[in-house]
Amino acid sequence: MKAVVYQGPFNVTVEEVEDPRIEEPLDAIIRITTSNICGSDLHPYEGRAELEAGMVIGHENMGIVEEVGPAVNRIKVGDRVSVPFNIACGTCRNCNEGFTSACLRANPTGTPGAGYGYPNMGGYWGGQAELLRVPWADFNLLKLPEGKEHESDFTLLSDIFPTGYHGSELAGVSPGHSVVVFGAGPVGQMAAYSSLIRGASQVFVVDKEPDRLALAERLGAKAINFASEDPTEVVMEATGGLGADCGIEAVGYQAHDATGQEHPEMVLDKLIEAVRATGHIGVVGVYMPEDPGAATELAKHGRVAFDYGTAFTKGISIAGGQCPVKKYNRYLRDLIIAGRAEPSLIVSHEVGLDEAPDAYEKFDKRVDGYTKVLLHP
Amino acid sequence: MKAVVYQGPFNVTVEEVEDPRIEEPLDAIIRITTSNICGSDLHPYEGRAELEAGMVIGHENMGIVEEVGPAVNRIKVGDRVSVPFNIACGTCRNCNEGFTSACLRANPTGTPGAGYGYPNMGGYWGGQAELLRVPWADFNLLKLPEGKEHESDFTLLSDIFPTGYHGSELAGVSPGHSVVVFGAGPVGQMAAYSSLIRGASQVFVVDKEPDRLALAERLGAKAINFASEDPTEVVMEATGGLGADCGIEAVGYQAHDATGQEHPEMVLDKLIEAVRATGHIGVVGVYMPEDPGAATELAKHGRVAFDYGTAFTKGISIAGGQCPVKKYNRYLRDLIIAGRAEPSLIVSHEVGLDEAPDAYEKFDKRVDGYTKVLLHP
């Protein structure tokens, strides 16, 4: 089959590779109809996260079931399905409790949590390809309505729509709340959009890219350009001086200021400033335990010297981590089917698999409006 | 009246001061029967937190209602009451939602949260004295059974029993959970004890003082002496290699290692190591936004360079802050009355008000077994 293969920093190619096949009785093989490029695909692309050459990448996948193993009894050949980026066994303690993002058995390294397209997440091949092997298929796959409708909405169910929603869940967004989201990339947009779905009264999105901020406004949020405004001041003004009820971190360890310099603690600091005493911060921007490419010695070891003294004094809680997609994807699917959510508003480009190398390059450089790219094999 | 007055670092005296009086229609005056010395009283005592000379100190108070203002209609003269260390108006948004620790109106500086005996918490006089003025008395005071029974249990309801319990709440302790508590001071002991009340299956307490660890064992916990054992190893061994479900930080910004050196990030780091992926950390040890006496430049500004990269990767949440005493004190009181909780197990000394200066000195030096001191005016 054809697949996008990681060759090294700033180098992905489309290659003929061996077809995946049923290896375990609970496996399924999916014929991919759409696989998205994710912001976190840029971490290895930019050489900021390890990835071995030769790996098929891509963890945002959907398609049609092509084949199932002999023990699969819920999913059927021909089903249209969304594939959560988490690979989960369905029977360990964490899976039992809904934490498919921390499955204790799917990752042979023993670290909780597995996924597609990363050596340290279990070494499972990714789905930017024609076919994908899905372990524990009955547990992992989400059925979608037959046909081709809503393809570019449903494809966001594998990662960023649930991930943005997870941010709003971790931040405790409830009807009437005010919310401030840092980062207007795809996940930040989905976090803002999810907050509105959950009934927030006002949602602020902070970034410095005018096109991203304009998109946030189209989704119903209020844009704050931190290059020209102080987010805390805007939020305080809009909340009677108290601060936002909820804050969402959708930037991660590579946060940089208006001049382009990296400050891993910057976004947490600003959130602690802008969120009210007793408020909650949800973190879905990625932080890493080790980051050899980081700017400071502390950051190289995952240490983020943010203002925890103020967080404690204000009684602010900070919850974060990878999204357990299965916890949310069913409900977000139903909102799409009912016409009450249309996350594809953030999709900027849809291209064939062969154009992946070009799309990676443009997305990485943030040129030509490359915000969210869907690949159709 | 006689009262304990702060004169400056390492210097408190017992003085004759003016009696407090009803200032507002909702005030009450309490005749103090017991007022405890708190570990956080040592912050100003050691010169690590600001306190102005001449202030009457003491925020862990109980007694008998001596007089009530004309608008008080629930509390009556003669009622035996516990006085939460939080002063709360009862009608602002935060009070409405149970966050009496972040009352928006009781602190004239505008900072959320007020209390007794601190200039930056509203400047209200403390209760290490014969009398205490309590604002919004109907809202703040908890009625106790008449008489003198359980005095040394009930007196812990004003702060450390609820504060320890708050740690277990923030950490999400539920029946069957494993819990690791760092710090075997009075709050840590109460956090461990509360975790057992909540049905934890095993509770570990980490410290390096053998007498404190012995006390933790008497309360039902398992002691870990970090001077001789690695807490993470012990916890991993006892939890099948997964880590504790819940971690409680009961040390704060002055954490020091076995050699006595301060490392504000040390306890959070160890908790992130010892707590399982998807676990929760509750922080009731105090962190400060500004700490001029701190060892490092970061710490002076409340910055705690802990391993947030790993916390994120493990999906661990961190919730902290001062305890909203009213949320818990009623239930803890009922456990004491029913004979199902006996927090006074941790009381080491009960002395008269005149002995306060001596008690402060010994408690600060941790000599003669001074762990928790009750003053009886």
Added chain:
Amino acid sequence: MKAVVYQGPFNVTVEEVEDPRIEEPLDAIIRITTSNICGSDLHPYEGRAELEAGMVIGHENMGIVEEVGPAVNRIKVGDRVSVPFNIACGTCRNCNEGFTSACLRANPTGTPGAGYGYPNMGGYWGGQAELLRVPWADFNLLKLPEGKEHESDFTLLSDIFPTGYHGSELAGVSPGHSVVVFGAGPVGQMAAYSSLIRGASQVFVVDKEPDRLALAERLGAKAINFASEDPTEVVMEATGGLGADCGIEAVGYQAHDATGQEHPEMVLDKLIEAVRATGHIGVVGVYMPEDPGAATELAKHGRVAFDYGTAFTKGISIAGGQCPVKKYNRYLRDLIIAGRAEPSLIVSHEVGLDEAPDAYEKFDKRVDGYTKVLLHP
């Protein structure tokens, strides 16, 4: 002042009565700008609930603070405020925990819960009048933005918007859920509307009045006319045969079938049929412990012989009761201010206080489209 006075079944008049005055230090006097007629005002109007002749009625009130007692320190003369229909002391255990609907001190009869305009709710005069006395004003009153904007939205904050929202809360409505609401009166409409605000994917409203069903559709719900369709069939069809996640009862003990006969158990039975196994039912339609006018001997004593055997077998929970308005009104107000909620869509008529007798008669007979009437003194 002028006020609407209950004289007996089917007889209310507008009379000159004595002005209310500050009786307790925490009282406030409100100059009413809007007071609504509530469906539950019809219970005494129709002689189905006791009310003594001479009582000023009306529990859905808003206005401007005219005078405050000497101990009031949050609310100020001139403030525009919404008055929750619950009267609550703010300092008892139930108030502390947010259950202002079950205040233990405001009702001198000792029964938990007090309100305006009912002898058995404390005997407090109602607000269909020029002035209203509000006890514990600092605790009970919700501040609104100055001016006259959103008057017909804000006036619904005193009862039916929060009451409908409470139904959605008791039923556990979360994003993506399917919801079925029985009853398209004002509370049912607000329950459906609140469910949509909370992110429900599909909301069904069941009634037999075409105009009410048309209004539900305008609010975004799907109408089911039970005179011509079986609600269970429609809901099952729309939910893949599983049933709705959540059910809301907004009818109460006077439920009648398409022929007009009363069946107090009918709505609960239909909900238990239409809601999925493991689902939740929230009850905000009123049931009474005693109902002398009821059709059956059981119903006269508040007994509702519904199919609990099936509810248990399906694992369905049933939660109900009067709404604690303060729990929600702040957030619903903020949604109105932000333009994200417009509950006044259900207001049918706005008239002067003098027209109250006529409005009561028409509302009771459900003629001329009388659905929700606002009185402006």
Added chain:
Amino acid sequence: MKAVVYQGPFNVTVEEVEDPRIEEPLDAIIRITTSNICGSDLHPYEGRAELEAGMVIGHENMGIVEEVGPAVNRIKVGDRVSVPFNIACGTCRNCNEGFTSACLRANPTGTPGAGYGYPNMGGYWGGQAELLRVPWADFNLLKLPEGKEHESDFTLLSDIFPTGYHGSELAGVSPGHSVVVFGAGPVGQMAAYSSLIRGASQVFVVDKEPDRLALAERLGAKAINFASEDPTEVVMEATGGLGADCGIEAVGYQAHDATGQEHPEMVLDKLIEAVRATGHIGVVGVYMPEDPGAATELAKHGRVAFDYGTAFTKGISIAGGQCPVKKYNRYLRDLIIAGRAEPSLIVSHEVGLDEAPDAYEKFDKRVDGYTKVLLHP
């Protein structure tokens, strides 16, 4: 193998039947070490629930894994395991959300929920036998420590310990709460015991059998003999006139008064009386949609004419249903291992499989202290 076979009302025999075998790739065969007789086994025994002659009965099972199907990858031959009475697929929506009691796929009739030993629960053979087939073994089985320790504690993890705990969960039992449990059978005892584990301050158990009440006292509860005392009076006296925070129904549809007459609504009525306004009732006593042997026409159709009018007025919620064992069994197991729970206190008899007919008879007649019987094949 040898097995207990249902022959008809009041008639069970021990027979040689065919060994179960692996039928599906995810099956396991368990060699039963202990299988308990459950109070609900008496429903068919007394002819009050349908059961077909020839069925092997028994749904409270534990043992050693004898054989696994080819797709089983977590559980291994030789593992000592507890078998939850719920049979659940692990991949449907209800299983995903933790409601293994309402699995949508395990019961071929289409009704949510499956189990061992009932034709209407899927027709799976029970475990009062030497061997048991367990479907979806990786998902359903709970691993226990090797060896023979705690056998009579662990065997209660398959049903009644979690079921009693479920009652306390549905009733919202939290530290400091007062709880009243109706019914001192094994489930009621476990509900009381669980409430104490969860930190209740006082737990009342209501029954009329002195030996059962004495057992409840041994477990730490306060006994109320309703033949000689009014439960409501006792509870009100102990709760300052407010009522219990939480009520648990552990009797079910066959409730009878002190004279032995059946009143299906009696226990719910008494709970609504004894529980405080805003309180919660958890129902784990079984109610049936159809009960041909019931005393009244209403009861024959599952209708329970209890005082819902008062429940609504007091704002009491009522949640009930079969226990999803997997939600709790892991944590209860850990409490047993840690020595913090010893549910076997309620076991009255342990006998061989051959003695099952005799044990059924005595348990049904409640003679010779037969309270909870364990069968050891």
